[in-house]
Amino acid sequence: MDREIEPLIFEKSNPGSQGYSLPDLDVPAQEIGKLIPKELIRQALDLPELSELDVVRHFTRLSQKNISVDTHFYPLGSCTMKYNPKVNEEVAKIAGFTEVHPLQDEAEIQGMLELLYNFEQYLCAIFGYDAFTLQPAAGAHGELTSLMMIKAYLKDKGQGARGKVIIPDSSHGTNAASVTMVGFETIVVKSNGKGNIDVEAVKKAAGDDTAALMLTNPNTLGLFDEHILEVAEIIHKAGGLLYYDGANANANMGICRPADLGFDVAHFNLHKTFSTPHGGGGPGAGPVGVNKKLEPFLPVPRVVKDGTRYELRVTGYDKSIGRVHSFHGNINVILKAYTYIRGLGAKGLKEVSEKAVENANYMMDKLKPYYYLPYDRTCQHEFVLSAKWQKEKYGVKALDIAKRLLDYGYHPPTIYFPLIVEEALMIEPTESESKQTLDAFCDAMIKIAKECETDPQIVKSAPHYTPVSRLDETKAAREPNLRWLRS
Numbered sequence: 001m002d003r004e005i006e007p008l009i010f011e012k013s014n015p016g017s018q019g020y021s022l023p024d025l026d027v028p029a030q031e032i033g034k035l036i037p038k039e040l041i042r043q044a045l046d047l048p049e050l051s052e053l054d055v056v057r058h059f060t061r062l063s064q065k066n067i068s069v070d071t072h073f074y075p076l077g078s079c080t081m082k083y084n085p086k087v088n089e090e091v092a093k094i095a096g097f098t099e100v101h102p103l104q105d106e107a108e109i110q111g112m113l114e115l116l117y118n119f120e121q122y123l124c125a126i127f128g129y130d131a132f133t134l135q136p137a138a139g140a141h142g143e144l145t146s147l148m149m150i151k152a153y154l155k156d157k158g159q160g161a162r163g164k165v166i167i168p169d170s171s172h173g174t175n176a177a178s179v180t181m182v183g184f185e186t187i188v189v190k191s192n193g194k195g196n197i198d199v200e201a202v203k204k205a206a207g208d209d210t211a212a213l214m215l216t217n218p219n220t221l222g223l224f225d226e227h228i229l230e231v232a233e234i235i236h237k238a239g240g241l242l243y244y245d246g247a248n249a250n251a252n253m254g255i256c257r258p259a260d261l262g263f264d265v266a267h268f269n270l271h272k273t274f275s276t277p278h279g280g281g282g283p284g285a286g287p288v289g290v291n292k293k294l295e296p297f298l299p300v301p302r303v304v305k306d307g308t309r310y311e312l313r314v315t316g317y318d319k320s321i322g323r324v325h326s327f328h329g330n331i332n333v334i335l336k337a338y339t340y341i342r343g344l345g346a347k348g349l350k351e352v353s354e355k356a357v358e359n360a361n362y363m364m365d366k367l368k369p370y371y372y373l374p375y376d377r378t379c380q381h382e383f384v385l386s387a388k389w390q391k392e393k394y395g396v397k398a399l400d401i402a403k404r405l406l407d408y409g410y411h412p413p414t415i416y417f418p419l420i421v422e423e424a425l426m427i428e429p430t431e432s433e434s435k436q437t438l439d440a441f442c443d444a445m446i447k448i449a450k451e452c453e454t455d456p457q458i459v460k461s462a463p464h465y466t467p468v469s470r471l472d473e474t475k476a477a478r479e480p481n482l483r484w485l486r487s
């Protein structure tokens, strides 16, 4: 384990140091109080005094304490932490993109509009939809947008009384939250012993009060729902719509299109499947695709092509739910995803999905003798193990195993999700890792399983080699203590 060599002084302020040097004034000096109202001028600001080099070293060092895709294997299930090719950043940085103003005249941004138009077409081709909106800034935002459209659609059809949305107990937490935010009611149905949504339970729940069913497929167990066509038929017959949570579409590309399975509307996280770096809250993008039924309800403006010209059209969409984002969405994220899609092409995207599924199955098979595998069937892009054996026999929990992985130099998998698996360890290797890395991670997991037998305390008290030991996870995020001195 490489421990960093760092001066042991935490307080770096050195009175008298400064990080700037300006030339002598060559204009008449002004009295500060004249330019800025006196009451706004603060005296005695207790700021650290540092040279530029001190500041650069401090922040560079802090950045290196982080675990990232660029430094470590990061198998965080449901998050698709794949490698983000640097060429995406290069393209997103081109001045012709970064210096466009959202209020600029359409005639001057034809290139940008063409790109957005084409990007929508690519997404339509990959996922089978008739149209897309690129406005939503995150997966949860895409869910909200979709449910708002479903609501508007039902109202338009005189079905506004339908208020119930069915979701399985394996669903992502944002699903129920989005349902509540648009004023629908969540009806949770159970998954069966194979990890599929229970068809009988769906039949019972579906009726003339059903607005929609929300499903992830492959679901959060990493399993493809084997009865999806039957489920789609039940919901459509009952008069509801099908919503697809495509946050992680890494198993689908070039293989299976959600629109073909019967999903009327879907969101896709560009910051997962399409390689934009994410974590720590953004920025992201969650475009929403719709079939013909829902197209009139898409947010405006729409990017349209009229002959050879592109425009941002607002008029003529009377049924639109309006805007869901200022301007046109997180364009920078869209540019990265666009580059990623163009770089790989149709064949490359299919290979991504094939490889992602292959990697997950390879690891699942290697690890299942050591950790309980609650659903033992071919997985898609991720799989869910349980630390149930370790907990029952040695009192070691999934959290302890996750912390111990940090000592071995890995970002832990997602833990305690999905909620239906006790002591869940949700592993998503993605396509971008080599066999060598997958093997090394599996070896670490196997070593930890053995440590649980021989020295459980070392796992329970992990991590031992990180800059800080075990944190209170909630407090560390909500009340971060960024200084060693409490002020």
Ligand SMILES: *Cc1c(COP(=O)(O)O)cnc(C)c1O
Pocket (backbone or CB within 6 Å): 078, 079, 138, 139, 140, 141, 172, 174, 216, 220, 245, 247, 248, 269, 284, 286
């Ligand atoms: C990540 C994720 C979401 C939410 O996406 P955000 O961009 O974080 O809002 C929704 N559903 C599933 C299945 C996810 O994995």
